[in-house]
Amino acid sequence: MADFETQVNGLTDLSIGSTSTSPSRDELSQFLKDGVLDVTNKTIALKSQDAFMFIRSSDEGTSQGALASDSSKVLTVVREAGVNDDWRDCTFIPLGSQSRVTDTDSLYFSSKYNPSYTIEDDGKVSVYPTPAANPNAYKIYFINGTPVDASGDALAQGASTIKYFPEDKLYLVVFYASMQSLKSKMASKSALLPFDIALPALPQKITIDTITTSLPSFIAPGGFVLPQAPADADISFTSVPTFPTFNKPVFAAPTLAAIGDLSLPSPPAIPDVQLQEITITAGSITQDSLSSSLPVYDGPAVAPNFSDVEKWITEEEDSEMAGTRLNAISAQIQEFGAKVQDSVQDFNEDNVKYQATLQAVMKNVDLKQQHEANKLQRFSQQLAHYQAEVNSTIQVWTNEEWTQKFQKYQTDYSNLLNEYSANVQNESARVGNNVQEYSQEIGKATQTYQAETGYDLSKFNAQVQGELQRFTQNLTKNSTDFQNGISKYSTEINGVNSSNNNKLSIYSAEVQTFSAEIQGKLSEYDAKLKKQTTDYQWLNAQHDKIKAQYDEAFMAMARMGEQQAQQAQGA
Numbered sequence: 063m064a065d066f067e068t069q070v071n072g073l074t075d076l077s078i079g080s081t082s083t084s085p086s087r088d089e090l091s092q093f094l095k096d097g098v099l100d101v102t103n104k105t106i107a108l109k110s111q112d113a114f115m116f117i118r119s120s121d122e123g124t125s126q127g128a129l130a131s132d133s134s135k136v137l138t139v140v141r142e143a144g145v146n147d148d149w150r151d152c153t154f155i156p157l158g159s160q161s162r163v164t165d166t167d168s169l170y171f172s173s174k175y176n177p178s179y180t181i182e183d184d185g186k187v188s189v190y191p192t193p194a195a196n197p198n199a200y201k202i203y204f205i206n207g208t209p210v211d212a213s214g215d216a217l218a219q220g221a222s223t224i225k226y227f228p229e230d231k232l233y234l235v236v237f238y239a240s241m242q243s244l245k246s247k248m249a250s251k252s253a254l255l256p257f258d259i260a261l262p263a264l265p266q267k268i269t270i271d272t273i274t275t276s277l278p279s280f281i282a283p284g285g286f287v288l289p290q291a292p293a294d295a296d297i298s299f300t301s302v303p304t305f306p307t308f309n310k311p312v313f314a315a316p317t318l319a320a321i322g323d324l325s326l327p328s329p330p331a332i333p334d335v336q337l338q339e340i341t342i343t344a345g346s347i348t349q350d351s352l353s354s355s356l357p358v359y360d361g362p363a364v365a366p367n368f369s370d371v372e373k374w375i376t377e378e379e380d381s382e383m384a385g386t387r388l389n390a391i392s393a394q395i396q397e398f399g400a401k402v403q404d405s406v407q408d409f410n411e412d413n414v415k416y417q418a419t420l421q422a423v424m425k426n427v428d429l430k431q432q433h434e435a436n437k438l439q440r441f442s443q444q445l446a447h448y449q450a451e452v453n454s455t456i457q458v459w460t461n462e463e464w465t466q467k468f469q470k471y472q473t474d475y476s477n478l479l480n481e482y483s484a485n486v487q488n489e490s491a492r493v494g495n496n497v498q499e500y501s502q503e504i505g506k507a508t509q510t511y512q513a514e515t516g517y518d519l520s521k522f523n524a525q526v527q528g529e530l531q532r533f534t535q536n537l538t539k540n541s542t543d544f545q546n547g548i549s550k551y552s553t554e555i556n557g558v559n560s561s562n563n564n565k566l567s568i569y570s571a572e573v574q575t576f577s578a579e580i581q582g583k584l585s586e587y588d589a590k591l592k593k594q595t596t597d598y599q600w601l602n603a604q605h606d607k608i609k610a611q612y613d614e615a616f617m618a619m620a621r622m623g624e625q626q627a628q629q630a631q632g633a
Contacts, residue, residue: 066094066236067219073240073608076247078219084250085243090219093246097238098209098217098224101231104616106205109623113137115228118206122199127186135205141177141189146197152179152189163190174198237612244605251598262579264324265572268565270468271558277315278547280486282308283536286497288504289525297511297519302503306496308537311485316474319467324459324573327451330444333437442591445584452580456573464566472559479555483548490541494534501530 067078067090077083078090085093106113117137120129129136139152155163155170155178162168163178172178172190177200179189189200206226209217217224224232286305291297504526508519 063222065220065222066090066239069236070219070240070243073236074244074247074604076243078243085246087219089246090239090243091217093239093242094219094221094235095209095217096242097235098227099207100238101234102205102227105231105619108616108620109626111626113205115231116205116226117203118226120202120204122196122201123189124193124195124199126188126192127182127184128200129187129202129204135207136181136187137203137205139177139179139187139189139200139202141174141191141193141200142197143174143177144197148197149201150175150177152177152200154178155180155190157182160188160190234612234615237608237615240608241605241612244601244608248598248601248605251594251601261329261583262576264326265569265576267321267323268569270318271561271565273551273554273558275551275554277313278544278551280310280490280544281540282310283533283540286500286529286533289522289529291522292517292519295511295515295517295519295522297507299504299507302507303496303500305500306493308493309489311482311489313478313482316471316478318471321467322459322463324456324463326455327448329448330441333441442588445588449581449584453577456577460570460573464569468562468566472562475555479548479552483545486544487541490537494537497530497534497537501527 064072067087070076070090071078076085078085078087080087102116106116114137123129140149141152142148143150153172153176155172157180159170160180162170163172165171170178174191177190179187179200182188187202191198193200209227210225211217211221212223212225214225223229224235227235285307288299288305505523508523508526511517512519
């Protein structure tokens with residue numbers, strides 16, 4: 063036969079190791095021991111007549127107090143009757159009647175042919191007449207409360223048999239240990255649930271490059287100064303317009319709108335999931351504040367003893383005394399029957415309470431387990447909503463804070479710069495044209511004066527033309543220098559804009575990577591969560607299957623006991 067560990071593994075598919083697994087081999091060994099006690103108690107409770115299946119005998123005792131009954135239930139005690147291995151049943155007597163065991167006139171008188179026993183207040187057994195070495199030793203038969211293997215060693219997972227235990231119920235011990243092992247594994251799942259999401263670091267906000275060169279400024283040529291006409295010449299310049307003045311255009315650079323920080327929503331709080339557990343130990347069931355002990359049939363400790371009637375009839379030939387003893391035994395029978403009925407009634411009442419508590423426990427566990435499952439489901443939905451919210455936030459921020467604001471700034475700056483350059487060129491052209499008109503009007507005035515007076519103004523005209531040429535040359539030179547400066551400035555602006563666009567592209571890629579990493583982290587968390595939840599559900603389902611078989615075995619046992627009781631009543 064396969065050992066218990068192999069059998070449990072076959073039912074549960076659990077990996078059982080020395081110390082680091084759930085359960086460990088030490089835990090499994092304890093589950094087996096608890097299972098022996100649970101099966102023993104339930105079997106006796108349902109069919110007290112089957113107590114003999116679990117009976118164990120003490121060693122022969124030669125002095126009082128050989129066994130403490132705090133861990134074992136005494137069934138009967140036997141004593142030798144002065145002949146080796148001539149064993150006689152001992153009658154139980156109340157603890158306060160010990161003084162009467164030597165009184166021949168007392169019903170509690172005890173002889174080697176009609177011995178008795180009592181249980182002291184410390185749980186130890188005392189036998190009367192006082193035992194001694196063979197042929198006056200005694201033995202105690204009790205329900206085994208210390209599970210051991212066939213060799214008498216403490217029961218462990220490597221064993222395949224159990225001493226003082228019926229073989230046809232070994233499978234129930236395996237069922238019990240399997241259930242507890244599955245619950246141990248389920249409990250360990252709480253520690254395996256992921257309780258943190260390590261989100262990646264948000265990409266660093268980029269810094270915009272700015273142009274270092276100053277905006278070129280047009281320098282207007284110095285004003286025109288009309289040369290001094292000859293002193294004896296009275297030339298009228300009333301028709302000559304005012305010399306044109308250069309109106310320098312003004313460049314007003316646009317302002318880059320403040321770029322708001324990328325602020326992501328907070329991830330949903332990870333729920334505190336508590337996997338529900340029912341603790342079933344030998345004789346009790348516990349879940350949260352609900353607790354109830356398994357009902358145990360506690361029948362009368364003393365049954366009527368007919369052994370001395372034969373002595374008074376056959377040995378003493380005292381029919382009167384025999385009649386007296388029979389009357390006493392009849393009274394004992396009535397008392398015993400009444401106590402049996404009381405015990406059965408107490409057991410039934412306790413069983414009703416236990417079953418009610420058990421149903422409440424199972425219902426409570428189902429409700430709480432569903433509540434925990436709902437928390438996990440809500441959290442999974444919150445994770446999906448969080449991912450969508452993160453993606454939306456990043457998209458809106460990229461479009462509104464960076465793309466729109468920065469591109470608008472670039473466009474506005476370029477348009478204003480082009481407008482400024484055109485305004486300077488237009489103003490230069492206007493001043494140049496006005497200078498030509500001014501020169502023409504000066505020429506007309508000097509020509510008219512010269513024709514009317516015959517005065518030679520060639521030298522004056524040469525001075526005027528020289529001054530006009532100087533002004534025009536300065537205007538042309540300054541305009542050319544300005545355009546060169548604008549060209550250089552525009553080239554640097556284009557370089558800065560290209561660098562910023564490259565930074566923006568890199569940042570956008572980092573944001574996309576960030577979003578993908580968030581998705582990966584959330585997917586990883588969700589996968590871990592689903593795996594542990596699925597594993598827990600499988601373990602719970604497997605536990606329920608085994609428990610159903612375990613409970614059905616005892617239900618069948620109870621039905622059989624009822625049938626046997628009904629048959630006995632009919633007979």
